[in-house]
Amino acid sequence: MQRLLARIACWIPVPRYVRMNKDDGADVDDVLDSMLGDSLLWCRDLEKHACGEFSFAVVQANEVLEDQSQVETGRDATFIGVYDGHGGPEASRFICDHLFLHLTKHVREHGTISEDILRSAFSATEEGFLALVRQTFGIKPLMAATGSCCLVGIVWRGTLYVANLGDSRAVIGSSCNSNKIVAEQLTQDHNASIEEIREEVRSLHPDDEHIVFMKNGVWRIKGIIQVSRSIGDAYLKRSEFSMDPSFPRFHLPEPIRRPVLTAEPSVYSRALRSQDKFAIFASDGLWEHLTNQQAVEIVHNNPRAGIARRLLKVALNEAARKKEMSYADIQKLEKGTRRNYHDDITVVVIYLDHELLEDKLQAPELSIRGFMDTVGPSNFSILHGIANNA
Known part of the structure; x- marks a missing residue:
């Protein structure tokens, strides 16, 4: 075993796994699992941000990864996407x-x-993508049938801002009496499986009795898509794309008269309280297998280092159990085939160390892209001057 560990130590990039002492909560088995286990799982086990630490993990299931993600750390703020x-x-x-x-x-x-600034950023992104679809439609018409949910969080000057389109989810873990942890969902799932969302969509389209209906046992907008809000999906927002024969999989019986989906995010902000210990930002692939309370208890009861990867592993074990398989069986599957068992999943856990909200932690100013593992300087340092002058 010692020889095996010695050989693996030569393969492991030093910066990512320097936290292997007991005090940091790292576990040799976790390192072995990361290196020799799931080749489609990427992680940054523990990094610093302006008011604490964060853990970041992504697992791929689709032939081409459809989850994209980033964490931007500045001297006074942290951005999660x-x-x-x-x-x-x-x-x-x-x-x-x-x-x-x-x-x-x-x-x-x-x-x-x-x-309002968050809403403006979402609107500019939506308009930019729809403009790109229009410009490239002649050579790449299928872009009109692509879209994305979008979940953003910002921690700045003791306030947490969250904006959301679709069914990715942000959940905060807060302490209560007896050292228990309680989950609070900060975002609304814009998914037609929820009766409130179906009623919202129907109220916006009173003249369309087929705006939402069940197909193959699943509630869908126009029988096609589950989420009611997104960036992109031009064929459900612009009439010039709605009947194009280039994507027959997404067939509409008649041209749309008004946008079927919206890109207006649900936005929420709260002053962080001393009992707010951490927040979990994750795509719906995690919440398909874990409840909010299960997720916050896992974070609360385990070491920080590798906690996002731990959440992924618990979710993947549950996905395997539902198929009467083991996670080890799923790990052997190729990307693409693996989508039959679970979705692409992204998880970011942001710890909120309140003493650091007062004391300015010298965190690195970094931009980290999930799975791509690209790291560079972040433009979030712009907030340093604003914080000083506010």
């Missing part, structure tokens, strides 16, 4: 490349962060 694509990766990749840039542009212009 989880973008769950559907129909292809084009929309989620576009969001990852543009939404944060739109946000920083609006922050620079207005000198602050607010719910």
Whole structure:
């Protein structure tokens, strides 16, 4: 066993696995599992941000990864983005490349962060992608049938801002008496499986009796898509794309008269309280297998290092159990085939260390893209001057 560990140590990139002492909560078995287990699982086990630490993990199931994600750390703020694509990766990749840039542009212009600034960044991203679809439609018409859910979180000056389209989800874990942890869902799932969402969609389309109906046992908008809000999905928002024969899989019986889906996010903000210990941002692939309470209890009861990967592993074990398989069996499957057992899943766990909200932690200013494992400087340092002048 010692020889095996010695050999593996030569393969492991030093920066990612330097936290292997007992005090940091790392586990040799976890390292072995990461290196020798799931080749489609990527993680950053523990990194610093402006008011604590975060853990980041992604697992691929589709032939081409449709989840895109990023964490941007600045001296005074932290940005989390989880973008769950559907129909292809084009929309989620576009969001990852543009939404944060739109946000920083609006922050620079207005000198602050607010719910309205978040809405403006979402709107600019939507308009940019629809413009790209229109420009490239002649050579790449299938882009009109791609879209993405979009979940964003920002921690700045003791406030948490969250904006959401679709059914990715943000959940906060708060302590209560007896050292228990309680889950609070911060976002609304914009999914037609929820009666409230179906009623919302029907109220917006009173003249369309087929705006939402059940198909193959699943509630869907126009019998096609489950989410009621997204970025992209141009064929459900612009009449010029709605009847194009290039994507017969998404057939509409008649041209749309108004957008079927909306890109208006649900936005929420709260002043962080001392009992707020961490927040989990994840695509719906995690919540398909774990309840909110199960997820926060896993985070609360386990070491920080590798906690996002641990959440993924619990979800994947549950996905395997539902198919009367083991996770080891699923690990042997190729991407694409693996989508029959679970979705692409992205998880970011942000710890909220309140003493650091007062003491300025010297966290690195980094931009980290999930799964791609690209790391570079972040533009979020723009908020440092704003924080000082506010």
